[in-house]
Every structure is written in C-alpha cells, then in structure tokens.
Amino acid sequence: MDFELSQRCHDLQQSLRSFVSETVLPQILKYEQKSVLPRKIFRNMGTLGFLRAHVPIEFGGLGMGTIAYCLFSEEVSRAGAGMTHNGHFQTIKMMTGYGSPAQRDKYLRRLLDGEYLAATAITEPDVGSSFASMKTTVKRRGKAFILNGIKTLINDAAEADIVNVFARGPDGGEISVFLIEKGTPGFKITKKQDPIGMRSSPIYEFELRNCTVGGDQLIGESGMGLKAFFSAFNFSRLGNASASLGIAQAALDRTLTYLKGRQVGNHKASEFQGLRWQMAELDTQLAAARLLRDNAALLEEAGRDISLESARTKLLCVEVATRVVGCCIQSTGRFGCLRDNLFDLYYRDAKVLGTAGGSLEVMKNNIARRLFEGVGT
Ligand SMILES: Cc1cc2nc3c(=O)[nH]c(=O)nc-3n(C[C@H](O)[C@H](O)[C@H](O)COP(=O)(O)OP(=O)(O)OC[C@H]3O[C@@H](n4cnc5c(N)ncnc54)[C@H](O)[C@@H]3O)c2cc1C
Structure with a gap:
C-alpha cells in the first residue's frame, strides 16, 4: 500500500491550505459566533474545484479519489469542522452511486460547482x-x-x-x-x-x-434507504475523521509556534521537557490516526466494504483530536484561553464530531459487532 500523496493530491493540499489561510481564517469568527453559513466561501470552494476533486471523471469530477475528499475535510477544518458540509458530500455520494441519469443532469454539476448546496x-x-x-x-x-x-x-x-x-x-x-x-x-x-x-x-x-x-x-x-445511508455515511465518517485531524493539527501547530516564542522567566516554554514530551506524544498519536484514515480512504477508493474501517477511523481520530486540543489549551496558558486563538472553537467542534454523523458509542458498537462475529461461545 502506498500512503505517499500523489503530486496532484499534494498540489490540492497546498491550494486548500493557502485558501483557508488567506480567505477563510481571517473571517471565520464572524460566521462562527452568529452561526451563519459563509455561502460566498462555499461558492468559491466550488469554483476552485475543491468540491469535485474526489468525484470520478465520468461524473464531472477530477478523479482524484477518496483521499482528495479527506484532504479537503482536513484542510478546511483548520477553520473549524463547520466548513466540511458533510450533507453536501453525502448527497454527491448518493447521487453518483444511486442517482438516475436525469437527477445527475439536473443537480450534479451544480453541486460540484458549489452553485447548489445540499x-x-x-x-x-x-x-x-x-x-x-x-x-x-x-x-x-x-x-x-x-x-x-x-x-x-x-x-x-x-x-x-x-x-x-x-x-x-x-x-x-x-x-x-x-x-x-x-x-x-x-x-x-x-x-x-x-x-x-x-x-x-x-x-x-x-x-x-x-x-x-x-x-x-x-x-x-x-x-433502499439503508443501503444509501451506509454508502454515504461510511464515506462521510472519513470526512468526520479528517476534520478531527485538521482541527488537531491546527491546534498543535499553533501550540508549537507559541511555545517556541514564549519566554517564561529564564526559559523558552519550548525548553520545558514536560511540554516537549507531551508535544511528541500528541504528534505521534496524530500520525497514527492519520495512517488509519489513509488506509480506510484507499480501501474505500478500491470499492471495498469499509464499515469496520470507517468506524475505527472516526473513533480514533475524534478521540485523538479531543485529547490533542485539550492538551494544547493546557500547555499554552493564557494563549489557549483566548477565543481569538481558536482553541475553544476546535475543542467544541471536536466534541460535536463525537456525536454528529454517528456517535462514538455507535462507532464502538459497530466495531464490537464485527469483533464478536464468528467467535464461538
Ligand atoms: C451539530 C450537529 C449537527 C448535526 N447534523 C445532522 C445532519 O445534518 N443531519 C442529520 O440527519 N442529523 C444531524 N445531526 C444529528 C446526529 O446525527 C445525532 O445527534 C446522532 O446520530 C446521535 O443521535 P442523538 O443525538 O439522538 O443521540 P441518542 O440516539 O439519543 O443517544 C443518546 C446517547 O446514547 C448513546 N447511544 C445511542 N445508542 C446507543 C447504543 N446502542 N449503545 C450505547 N450507547 C448508545 C449515544 O451515543 C448518546 O451518547 C447533527 C447533530 C449535531 C449535534
């Protein structure tokens, strides 16, 4: 299995990162505070091709595979998981999987362009x-x-x-x-x-x-609602997991930058071994969670049943994100306590990801069901 990003996926990741830094992050708090949808930003994401990157070419997409959807969810979540619009991607998934040619003609191009939101x-x-x-x-x-x-x-x-x-x-x-x-x-x-x-x-x-x-x-x-549900949600749970990774990575990156610049008495905060070890542990947990996500994305792309992998991936990524963001708040002192620095947004979003799109308890049930299948009494 090859977890190395293709050049196209790498370029997509870089474009997403610049877009989020330059266009989304400077204004996200105004939408977040009032709970308002940034429709113009959503439209821009369509125009820039971000909503279609993962969709097969025969349906008007760029054919970059499930990992492109994961990269989208991960990168945009640096501005919060509200940017991922899972319902939109679930609809695209159901339409490419089960929609009629007439439904695709009528809606799909518009959904991929961001002209329509679902x-x-x-x-x-x-x-x-x-x-x-x-x-x-x-x-x-x-x-x-x-x-x-x-x-x-x-x-x-x-x-x-x-x-x-x-x-x-x-x-x-x-x-x-x-x-x-x-x-x-x-x-x-x-x-x-x-x-x-x-x-x-x-x-x-x-x-x-x-x-x-x-x-x-x-x-x-x-x-056939149940079939459509599992197809769309096994897929979108990789989006939930990726959003968790994006949130956690953003919190960790902010924390490293802050600790490196923060003078505490005669020391830089980044010299404290307790904090250094904690950062090393968080980074390792994130890397392991990302590998589980990448593996699930490859299997999904290959058309395999990923009900077990998507449940494991969502469970681990959300739990890691909650832990990472909580530790980042603690490690940065006053910095983590100010809303402008987005740690509270990341923490609240990580908690919601543990419920929306299927709760962590339901993920554990799905995994446990498979564990006990075929085990003799
Ligand atoms: C911010 C947000 C956005 C959402 N967006 C959407 C959306 O766009 N579309 C949509 O359809 N829904 C959406 N939801 C709903 C979401 O999918 C549900 O909240 C979720 O499925 C859990 O259902 P519930 O809240 O009714 O919890 P309940 O089903 O009432 O569960 C209560 C508690 O019991 C646990 N539990 C449930 N069953 C079991 C079990 N068998 N074993 C052990 N524990 C169990 C749960 O994990 C939870 O902790 C959203 C929710 C939130 C919070």
Whole structure:
C-alpha cells in the first residue's frame, strides 16, 4: 500500500491550505459566533474545484479519489469542522452511486460547482442513533410521493437548494430517500438551533406537511434507504475523521509556534521537557490516526466494504483530536484561553464530531459487532 500523496493530491493540499489561510481564517469568527453559513466561501470552494476533486471523471469530477475528499475535510477544518458540509458530500455520494441519469443532469454539476448546496436529513426529535425507528412517512399517490414528519439538527437545511430526506415507505416499512428542492410546498423551516460547535454550518428543524414530490425525486429504488445511508455515511465518517485531524493539527501547530516564542522567566516554554514530551506524544498519536484514515480512504477508493474501517477511523481520530486540543489549551496558558486563538472553537467542534454523523458509542458498537462475529461461545 502506498500512503505517499500523489503530486496532484499534494498540489490540492497546498491550494486548500493557502485558501483557508488567506480567505477563510481571517473571517471565520464572524460566521462562527452568529452561526451563519459563509455561502460566498462555499461558492468559491466550488469554483476552485475543491468540491469535485474526489468525484470520478465520468461524473464531472477530477478523479482524484477518496483521499482528495479527506484532504479537503482536513484542510478546511483548520477553520473549524463547520466548513466540511458533510450533507453536501453525502448527497454527491448518493447521487453518483444511486442517482438516475436525469437527477445527475439536473443537480450534479451544480453541486460540484458549489452553485447548489445540499443537506442530508435523517434525525428526528425522537430518533437519532436509532435510525431504524424513523417516523417520517412517505405515501404514494399516482406517480407522486407525499412526505410527512419532522427533521431536526439538520446542517444547512435552510440554505440548501436540495435536501435529501430519509423517510419510511412507500412500500411497507423500508426506508427510502427523496430529493426535496428548496421552496417545495409543504417543506417549512420551523426553528434555527444553537449548537456548541460546527457553527459555520447552521442547524435547523423543519417540518414536512403533505410535502409532495414527483417520482423522479426518489434516489435509487424505494426501500433502499439503508443501503444509501451506509454508502454515504461510511464515506462521510472519513470526512468526520479528517476534520478531527485538521482541527488537531491546527491546534498543535499553533501550540508549537507559541511555545517556541514564549519566554517564561529564564526559559523558552519550548525548553520545558514536560511540554516537549507531551508535544511528541500528541504528534505521534496524530500520525497514527492519520495512517488509519489513509488506509480506510484507499480501501474505500478500491470499492471495498469499509464499515469496520470507517468506524475505527472516526473513533480514533475524534478521540485523538479531543485529547490533542485539550492538551494544547493546557500547555499554552493564557494563549489557549483566548477565543481569538481558536482553541475553544476546535475543542467544541471536536466534541460535536463525537456525536454528529454517528456517535462514538455507535462507532464502538459497530466495531464490537464485527469483533464478536464468528467467535464461538
Ligand atoms: C451539530 C450537529 C449537527 C448535526 N447534523 C445532522 C445532519 O445534518 N443531519 C442529520 O440527519 N442529523 C444531524 N445531526 C444529528 C446526529 O446525527 C445525532 O445527534 C446522532 O446520530 C446521535 O443521535 P442523538 O443525538 O439522538 O443521540 P441518542 O440516539 O439519543 O443517544 C443518546 C446517547 O446514547 C448513546 N447511544 C445511542 N445508542 C446507543 C447504543 N446502542 N449503545 C450505547 N450507547 C448508545 C449515544 O451515543 C448518546 O451518547 C447533527 C447533530 C449535531 C449535534
């Protein structure tokens, strides 16, 4: 296995890094504090090709593979994980995997250009981890589908041009996925919520009341929601993991620079052995987590089932990020305690990544299930 970045991926990483430093970081706090989506920045990311880098060439992408998506999530998260817009990437994944040619013609180019933004809606007031007990229903009427229910905690739902909604039905108890365009009658945003983290990707509750869409808005076939979910979420959990790496690396880099410049009495803070050893340990944990992510990305790219690898990767990367950022706050004294230095944003985002997109407990359940499979009693 080759974990060396190709020249194209290396160039992508450098472009992302410059873009984030020059364009995103100087203004991120204004979006983060008010929980507002930086739509112009999102559009720029599309124009610069960042949203399409990982997508196969036959679908209008640059064909750089899953690792390009990971690099995107990692680099933009230097300005917080709210920049990763996972719902958008989940929608692209479902559309390339299961969308009809007509759906791809209508939406895909716009999603890859950043002209359109997409959101993914699964969670309901009474349903989070327990995906299978979803209550939103869909009924067939002629060639149309009618959806009813409430979705909550949905990133970018108000700003999105299309929301892919998971609902139970129309044939029996299985779950199906529908593309609902902004402005469709019966789709109504009812609440803006106030999360502790990932605030530059606002979250909303919305209601579907007899929301009617044509048969051409069903992704794939009816009843294949679970399949679409696993394909999109095994992929996007690598995005969650990469976001964690980006946050942790940004915190560590800031800490090293600060400690090197900080005079404490007769010493530079970077001379204290306790701090030096701690930095060495954090760096090692990050390097190990990144290797696990790279391995999972290669397997995903090869079309393998990565349900185990994506759960392990998300679990380790989020736990490492939380530890790294916490230690960086402690090691930098007053510097880590000031909001301008972004450590609190990184910490809050790392904590949210432990819940959004599938909680760490659910990741552990997925891993444990595989561990005990085939073990005799
Ligand atoms: C900021 C933010 C953004 C989000 N964005 C989206 C979005 O865009 N789209 C979307 O659909 N959803 C979104 N979510 C929802 C998210 O996916 C859910 O919060 C998550 O799946 C957990 O569900 P829950 O909060 O209902 O926790 P619950 O399912 O109520 O779980 C409560 C606690 O029990 C644990 N737990 C649950 N089941 C088990 C089990 N079997 N064994 C052991 N422990 C268990 C959980 O890990 C958690 O600690 C977002 C959430 C947040 C916080």
